[in-house]
Amino acid sequence: MILGGNLGVLFGAFSFVVGMLLMGNPKKAFKGNLLLVIGMIAAIIGTVMIQLVELNNIPWARLGVLLGLLMIGTLIGKKVSFSFQLTKMPELVSLFNGFGGLAAGLIALVGILQINGNEFSIASLSLLVSSVFLGLFTFSGSLVAFYKLGGRYKWNFKTNQWVNASILILNIGLIFAVLFANSPLIGLMALFLLVVTSLLHGIAFSNGIGGGDMPILISVLNGLTGLLTTVSGIYFGSTVMILSGVFVGATGVILTVQMCAAMNTSLVKVFFGGATVGSQAGANNDYSELIETTAPKVAGDLMLLQKVAIVPGFGLAVAKAQKVCRELKDELAGMGIELKFVIHPVAGRMPGHMNVLLAEAGIEYDDILDLAEGNDYLEEADLCFVIGANDVVNISAENDHESVIYGMPIVQTYKAKRVVVLKRSLSPGYAGIKNPLFENEQTSMLFLDAKSALELIVKNLKLK
C-alpha cells in the first residue's frame, strides 16, 4: 500500500510536468489541463494511502470527513467558476488565488498549533510562520484585486510607501516574535497579531494599485502563492508539492518580469511609487485638429484595402465587443481582406486577457500577433483600428522624453497607412496623459461605443 501510495504521488508529479509542458502549446493545452487534473487526483489519493499505512486501523470517520470536504469543495468551485462570464476572467483568477492563499495559511496555522508544546525544530516553525504570513497576505491582497477588477472596491484609503514599509517591518518583527517567544502564551499572542496584520498588509499592498498596473499585481500574487506552496512542500516533505509550487512561482515570476518590461517599469515603482501616475490627469488633455469619421465612411474605405489590423485594449472587454470583431473579420475575409489582431502584453487587466476574449469569439490564435510580429505587420497594414486601447498606443512613449510613459514599448500603430480610433470620449487612459497619436493626420476618430461602432461598420459592409 505504501508502494502504491508513493507511485500515486510520483504519477501525480509526472503528470504535472507533462501537463505543464502541454500547457505551452495552444493545440495541446486542453489535454494538458486534463492531465493536471489527473495528476492532482493521483497525488491526493497517493498521499491519503501513505497516510493510512502509518495509522494502524483505517479511520473511516476521518476519511469520510475528508472525502466530504473534497466533494463539497469541488462542487462549490465548479459552481463559482461557471457563474462568471469569460470577460470577468481576471476577477475569477484573483478570487481563486486568494482561496489558495487562505487554505495554505490555515493549514500552516494548524501546523503551528499542533507542534505547540511538542518538540520541534526552529526550521519547521519558521516555514510554518512564513506560510501563515504569506498565505493570509495573498488572501486579502487577492480579494482586494478581485473587488477592484469588478469595480466594486470602495475603500481606496490613502496608503503610501511608508505605510507599506512600516507594516512590512511590523510583520517581520512579529514573525521573529513567534519564532523566539519565551513562553507559549507570548508566542500565541504574537501569532494572533500576525494573523491580523498579515491580512491588513495584503489590503494595504493591493490598495494603491489599479488600472493598467493590475496585470503586474495579479502576476505578483500568483508568484507569492507559488512561493507559499513551495515553502509548505518543504515543511511537509512533499516533492510533488514543491514541484507544483515551483511551477506556480515560475509562472508568477516570469509573467511579472514580462509585464514590467512591457510597461518599462520596475516592481519597486509599481508597489512603492504610490498611485502618482494616475493623478496627473486633465492637465494637458486638450486636443486640436482631430479628424472625425463615421461608420459608413470607414466601411466604404475598408472595401478598397488589403490588410487591416485591430489593436484591442481593456475597452474591448468593457464594451464586450469581441464577438462583433469576429463578425467583422468574417465579413472582411469574404471580401479577401486580411484582418489580424495585435496584442500588447499589458493590454487588459491580466496577462493574456485579450487572447482569452478573442478566443471566446472564435478567433484563431494564428490571427493574433504579439508586439514584435504586430509591429512588423503594421508596416504593411493599410488600416489599423484602435479599440479601447490608449496608453499602449501612445506615441509619447517613443518621442516625448518628458512623458511618464517614455520608454514603454508600444504598438506602433502610426506605421499603418491609416488609423481609426474607436473611443467613446477623449478621456485619457490609465496613465492619465494626452495621446498625440489622435492628432496625427493619418488618424481619424470614431466617437462611439466600440460594440455599436463595429456593428455599424459590419452592417454597412453587408449592404455594399
Added chain:
Amino acid sequence: MNFSLSLTPLDGVYIVLLCIIVGIAIIKNVPAVLHTPLMSGSNAISGIIIIGGAIQLLGPKFGFNLSTVVSAIGVLVGTINVSGGFFVTHRMLKMFQIKK
C-alpha cells in the same frame, strides 16, 4: 520489503533546485496567447496544499477541536481553489480548440 528512502537535507536542496530548473524551463516557453490559462491552471495546482490538510486531518491528533475545524476549512477552501481553477482553465481552453 521497504521501499521508502530517507532523504537528507542536502537531497532536499537538490530536489528544490531541480524543480526550479524544470519549472522555469517549461514556463519560459509558454506563448503569450496562453498566459491567462497558464495562470489559472498553475493557480489550480497550487491548491495541492490541501494534501497537507489531508495529512493533518488523517493524522494522530484528530478529534473535534479547533485544529480540526481550521484544517477542515483549509481543505474546503483549497479544494474550491483547485476545482474552480481547473474548471475555469477548462472553459478557457475549450475556446482555444477551434474545430475547422
